[in-house]
Amino acid sequence: AQTVTQSQPEMSVQEAETVTLSCTYDTSESDYYLFWYKQPPSRQMILVIRQEAYKQQNATENRFSVNFQKAAKSFSLKISDSQLGDAAMYFCAYRGYGQNFVFGPGTRLSVLP
């Protein structure tokens, strides 16, 4: 069974600075998707960024980018120019093709003014 690990239960960053959230996963498959979801206090899970495993190029979405290392099974999220609204729980998730999501335990990000 696939597993997703987030080794940082909590992180903090100063406003306008950069922070990196770590994620590792375990799978024997070669074709899959990886995601970062944000969960603010409103509880709704919001998709931040998505990576297809067969693509070597790292995904980027505005201030959010990933460092995808397929051989190392690592998928970290970098948030640049952090804003107060970025404060939330961040979940890394794995999805094999035709399967459902496996989520990590989450990292709580605080943004300090």
Add this chain to the structure above:
Amino acid sequence: DAGVTQSPTHLIKTRGQQVTLRCSPKSGHDTVSWYQQALGQGPQFIFQYYEEEERQRGNFPDRFSGHQFPNYSSELNVNALLLGDSALYLCATGTGGLGGEKLFFGSGTQLSVL
């Protein structure tokens, strides 16, 4: 365009009771998945419905059951509630059964079992 809507937002039950949670998918979506998120943890997959049938199921007992209606909306039923069933229940919708990539989530139903 309405997103994924869930009802109720909060619910309090006692042990042994039964509960029904509801989910209306985002417009154009035909696949509904349910997740349980215990406090301080990531969501855990319960099951997925597509074409009114349960297509996949996670490691949850038979006390957890569901249904999908012709309009693609879905219900999650939990019988004989236990204290450990207290959690946030999230509905996520997408398209194309098991092949869809993205999920859109509702804001969840917070269930407290006393």
